[in-house]
Amino acid sequence: MTSxxxxxxxxxxxxxxTIAASDSVYNxxxxxxxxxxxxxxxxxxxxxxxxxxxxxxxxxIVLMDRSSKTTAVRDIMSPHVRFVQxxxxxxxxxxxxxxxxMRHLPVLDDGKLxxxxxxxDLVKDIIAEQQFTIEQLEHYITGRPVV
Numbered sequence: 824m825t826s827x828x829x830x831x832x833x834x835x836x837x838x839x840x841t842i843a844a845s846d847s848v849y850n851x852x853x854x855x856x857x858x859x860x861x862x863x864x865x866x867x868x869x870x871x872x873x874x875x876x877x878x879x880x881x882x883x884i885v886l887m888d889r890s891s892k893t894t895a896v897r898d899i900m901s902p903h904v905r906f907v908q909x910x911x912x913x914x915x916x917x918x919x920x921x922x923x924x925m926r927h928l929p930v931l932d933d934g935k936l937x938x939x940x941x942x943x944d945l946v947k948d949i950i951a952e953q954q955f956t957i958e959q960l961e962h963y964i965t966g967r968p969v970v
Contacts, residue, residue: 825948827916827930828909831938833948839929839939841866844873844897848884851875851896862927864936865900871936873900876927906931913945920945 831837840858842851844867851863855877865873875896883899884891907916907928916928920942930938962968 848894849891873902875900
């Protein structure tokens with residue numbers, strides 16, 4: 824079973840992007856688009872105070888006909904952030920994401936933000952694990968040695 828630490832190591836980008844709670848939603852969306860990510864950890868004086876996602880933008884700005892340039896991130900962020908630790912498994916993350924209907928989980932190690940895992944990261948890892956198992960079973964059944 825894969826750990827969150829292993830998933831983070833396999834990701835190309837190791838940077839976790841954050842935005843200040845006082846910054847505009849427009850700047851948050853611009854940063855997400857520029858970095859091709861779907862969520863930002865929200866900070867206030869270097870403390871984590873929330874998470875803002877594309878979903879927050881769609882539901883709390885677009886559908887409510889608000890201005891992203893004049894609305895602060897704190898006004899649309901989700902303040903109750905769920906975190907995982909590096910030693911937790913991908914299955915732990917999937918269970919939490921499914922139960923809480925989330926797509927992104929910040930990773931904390933000793934209280935320090937070290938990464939972010941998305942549902943896509945977890946699905947990719949689970950598919951790789953299943954493919955490995957399938958190949959091992961095929962080799963066992965056919966009697967061919969594993970190359």
